[in-house]
Amino acid sequence: MKWSEIAIHTTNEAVEPISNILHEAGASGVVIEDPFELEKEREDHFGEIYQLNPDDYPEEGVIIKAYLPVNSFLGETVEEIKEAINGLILHNIDIGKNTVTISEVNEEEWATAWKKYYHPVKISEKFTIVPTWEEYTPVHSDELIIELDPGMAFGTGTHPTTVMCIQALERTVKQGDHVVDVGTGSGVLSIAAGLLGAEKIQALDLDEVAVNSARINIKLNKVHDRATVSQNNLLDGITGPVDVVVANILAEVILRFTDDAARIVKQNGYFITSGIILQKKQEVKEAMITSGFEIVETIQMEDWVAFIAKRI
Numbered sequence: 001m002k003w004s005e006i007a008i009h010t011t012n013e014a015v016e017p018i019s020n021i022l023h024e025a026g027a028s029g030v031v032i033e034d035p036f037e038l039e040k041e042r043e044d045h046f047g048e049i050y051q052l053n054p055d056d057y058p059e060e061g062v063i064i065k066a067y068l069p070v071n072s073f074l075g076e077t078v079e080e081i082k083e084a085i086n087g088l089i090l091h092n093i094d095i096g097k098n099t100v101t102i103s104e105v106n107e108e109e110w111a112t113a114w115k116k117y118y119h120p121v122k123i124s125e126k127f128t129i130v131p132t133w134e135e136y137t138p139v140h141s142d143e144l145i146i147e148l149d150p151g152m153a154f155g156t157g158t159h160p161t162t163v164m165c166i167q168a169l170e171r172t173v174k175q176g177d178h179v180v181d182v183g184t185g186s187g188v189l190s191i192a193a194g195l196l197g198a199e200k201i202q203a204l205d206l207d208e209v210a211v212n213s214a215r216i217n218i219k220l221n222k223v224h225d226r227a228t229v230s231q232n233n234l235l236d237g238i239t240g241p242v243d244v245v246v247a248n249i250l251a252e253v254i255l256r257f258t259d260d261a262a263r264i265v266k267q268n269g270y271f272i273t274s275g276i277i278l279q280k281k282q283e284v285k286e287a288m289i290t291s292g293f294e295i296v297e298t299i300q301m302e303d304w305v306a307f308i309a310k311r312i
């Protein structure tokens with residue numbers, strides 16, 4: 001197995017929560033490199049102060065290093081880690097410079113290294129995800145194919161949180177629906193909504209890389225005549241009424257816009273949420289109910305939960 005090293009420059013205060021995030025993301029060998037501790041250790045050992053190479057260590061703070069397996073989820077895992085670390089700010093934790101670097105395989109190799117592990121995969125009753133560089137002949141005549149090259153954006157389509165969203169879309173989207181996709185990443189959920197017959201799709205993401213990736217993939221799958229892609233924070237400025245809002249984002253982020261979703265989803269319309277780790281299930285569920293939704297289905301894959309909720 002090939003491994004990729006992730007190094008995060010942060011503060012002493014953030015060491016514990018970031019180490020937990022890395023462990024939860026499946027990272028191995030989490031190590032903390034505090035330049036001052038290291039210097040002290042060397043001094044104790046050699047009886048003199050060793051000069052650290054300033055290129056190797058930051059002036060202040062701590063570097064946390066961990067190793068991630070290079071597989072088809074690598075890009076997504078790194079995105080999840082970055083999002084979870086940014087989420088610490090909401091808990092008033094100082095994350096310092098928060099620079100994240102990936103090495104072992106260099107950046108360029110990393111961007112494509114996972115491609116050899118990413119092949120066509122049937123992810124639900126109707127949908128098969130096919131990487132753009134693979135040849136694929138549908139097995140059934142009614143199979144729906146999503147062609148994807150997520151590049152550096154989250155969304156190979158095979159991550160459990162995405163799979164649950166696609167399954168939920170299959171059960172809720174009807175011909176002619178208006179669907180809003182919050183945190184579109186590669187555009188995979190907007191494409192799925194389009195292939196299920198949605199007539200108007202709004203794909204939104206805060207990240208410019210995701211916006212570009214979604215535009216390319218949405219066009220590739222020929223749903224661009226019904227879809228718009230915009231750089232947008234959550235549902236800011238989006239007006240309803242809409243039939244379905246789908247969001248595969250971390251629980252902390254979902255909690256920030258359940259009221260906004262209730263504002264735009266029409267009565268008996270749906271709010272699909274995913275990306276919720278098991279520990280946050282109850283908190284998100286209660287927030288959705290308080291905002292005016294009824295949970296009609298809970299889906300779980302591994303440690304991830306998704307909800308299908310109906311606007312009362």
Ligand SMILES: C[S@@+](CC[C@H](N)C(=O)[O-])C[C@H]1O[C@@H](n2cnc3c(N)ncnc32)[C@H](O)[C@@H]1O
Pocket residue numbers: 083153154155156157159161162165182183184185186187188189204205206207210232233234248249250253275
């Ligand atoms: C877990 S990925 C989901 C990608 C894709 N929808 C999927 O299901 O595979 C979450 C996405 O949400 C985006 N995001 C995070 N915070 C956001 C915000 N405040 N507003 C809009 N998008 C956001 C990230 O850039 C990322 O592309």
